[in-house]
Amino acid sequence: MAAADKPMVIADDLHIVYRVFGAGGDKGTAATALLRIMGRKTRGSIREVHAIRGVSFVAYRGDAVGVIGRNGSGKTTLLRAIAGLLPPEQGNVYTDGEAALLGVNAALLDDLTGERNVVLGCLAMGMSKAETKEKFPSIVDFSGVGDFIDLPMKAYSSGMGSRLRFAIAASKSQDILLVDEALATGDAEFRVKSHARIEELRGDAGTVFLVAHNLEEVEQTCNRVIWMERGQIVTQGENVIEIIDRYIAASGGTPVERDPVTGKRIHARVPAKT
């Protein structure tokens, strides 16, 4: 990165600690055992989970940063911290402008219709009434939920729900967009659309963070990658393909066959064009 580049997100020795209530239920599962070990010094049924332990990085304008790592390595927590939804225990995250978090788990109001969710989402993001009216058709169109728009969101399939959420959050030009596996549930057509939208947002001088277990997704979309394990960064850099190959090797997966010249994956089938 050249020095003239404008940093958009800076994490400076970031630590995040979760407080978990009611962790006392002794079900004897691995998860509760882990909580017991990690939360030894806390009182009562309140346990602490040290989810992010000293993470530092700088992301610049126009970057698309892929965050990879196993389940529970702190990827989602990191995104929440960037979005300002979790206060840091130590260190800090600095952002230029607001960060919007898009996640598969981030349900809106399930018992309301899709329509109302679109309107509420737009208003909550600070759009005016007129702006909301103007954006409404394009959001519904982009989400592709069609006639389901006047049904309560609990009637939606998980794919439809996350498409609508993506459409709402992506309707406003965000300085920083944080995508948490939101693309994983969409069908092929929606993936192509959302890729295009992410590219557009990057073009608007924004920065995109993408958490995905689908490594091909990361390879295609991102120019930087952060590999996390147990709340810490194993390695990070712009050598996306190399890092991903190491990650696959470390997690015991089959190595990806690559074209020796371009580094692109060699597929049995023709990959979807993006």
Added chain:
Amino acid sequence: MSNDRRLSAPGSLQGGGEFDLSGLATAELPDTPLAELAAQHGLRPSAERPPVFQYMRHLWQRRHFIMAFATARNIAMYTEARLGQVWQVLTPLLNAGVYFLIFGLLLHINRGIPNYLGFLVTGVFVFNFTQRAFISTSTVITESLPLIRALRFPRAALPLAYVMIELQQMLLSMLVLAVIVLCTGEPITWYWLLVIPALLMQTIFNVGAGLAVARLGSNVNDFSQLLPFLMRTWLYVSGVLFNIATLDVGRKYIALLQINPAAIYISLIRNAMLETQRESEPGAMPYNKVKCDTWQHLKKPLDWSAYCHPVTNPAHYWIYGIAWAVLALVVGFYFFWRAEAKYGRG
């Protein structure tokens, strides 16, 4: 320095630990300390809470969201029921019906109060507004966690919207109340207009207190369990079911109970709606020891309570009403705003 810095955390994965990273280039962090770099480029901490006036401005920008959210919640609340929105009117009617059955038909209690049914129903409806506002705002943060974690907006919009829902409900209740009060033989008078400022003050009080309750409910899970008991105690000491002045606890405590916010708003609205209340209020007539003592011992004739000295001056109730509203709003807003960055933590 960058690598040391990155791996400085306790229990760090020394050199990648079990991972084979040999020969892999790692991106170097800039040489400037990161906090300084952030300051140079005008980056702000992401979990920073905005200054209080900016926060108010953001909240004002979200006014359409607050109203739309309140309406949407209100509709969603009744979508499961076949009668739908009709329940908004049915709920206060049934409420009043229960009290009429028990106190009007079965017990024939008047506790030294003329038009006891009107007295009781007014008290129940007015207290209900505050009670419902408290109970619903105590869970608003945990209930809306998905929304809080998905979108960025001033969180005070949520408790505000919930109080607006209760206000809509209260306005419908007031229509039902007007009909009931007329049925008990009270006349329509210009005094009824005083209900408007009284309700306005009560709403402001509920917003302020609701903000405080929302914060308490967001991080102390036990609070919302405890709240119904606190509310019931408050109901009994606020003179909903009986006249506080008849309690045998000494004038000092009676005065304290009479100026508690719930009792103040109940008294203001009772005095506006019920002529019998205005006329039987202690101090409404010149002091007369014989008549007052008769009322105190026999609890009749019902309106002779007017010949006693008031414990707290009813003319001051409006001042107390305004004071409680302003105090609750200022303290509640500040208290809620202090924790603004923490509500997403869950």
